[in-house]
Amino acid sequence: MSGRPASRGAAEDAGHDPGEIVLQTSFSWAADDDAALEGIRPWKGSQPQEFFRDDWHRPQEMYEEGERQVSDDEFRESAIISSDHADHAEHAEHIREVEKLGATTLMLANNSGADPHGAIEVYGSDVLPALRGAAVPG
Numbered sequence: 001m002s003g004r005p006a007s008r009g010a011a012e013d014a015g016h017d018p019g020e021i022v023l024q025t026s027f028s029w030a031a032d033d034d035a036a037l038e039g040i041r042p043w044k045g046s047q048p049q050e051f052f053r054d055d056w057h058r059p060q061e062m063y064e065e066g067e068r069q070v071s072d073d074e075f076r077e078s079a080i081i082s083s084d085h086a087d088h089a090e091h092a093e094h095i096r097e098v099e100k101l102g103a104t105t106l107m108l109a110n111n112s113g114a115d116p117h118g119a120i121e122v123y124g125s126d127v128l129p130a131l132r133g134a135a136v137p138g
Contacts, residue, residue: 023107027110031114051065089130
């Protein structure tokens with residue numbers, strides 16, 4: 001990524017203050033990578049774009065369509081999904097990448113269905129402290 005983030009640049013080009021930019025990313029942490037993926041798998045049903053513009057109201061059908069349209073590899077690109085045993089650097093790096101998109105506020109959605117409490121502990125003890133004081137290159 002080079003230059004200024006698109007959202008900020010578009011506002012500035014139009015003569016407007018870009019204001020607050022809130023971005024969200026989901027994460028799933030578990031004892032192993034397979035469990036982390038299985039824990040967040042129900043959220044595949046929120047991925048297809050037509051769900052945001054068409055009338056979809058049945059969660060099971062939405063999940064099935066998400067499974068059909070979104071591969072596990074694509075899903076891993078859209079969220080932080082790993083056990084990342086060593087130092088949880090993968091989680092911290094993904095958060096930094098989302099922040100580089102221009103976020104002034106970043107919301108982390110804990111979708112760790114396999115071990116949500118364990119994820120909170122890992123984020124509190126390892127991931128968030130790794131981010132504190134780390135300047136994000138612009």
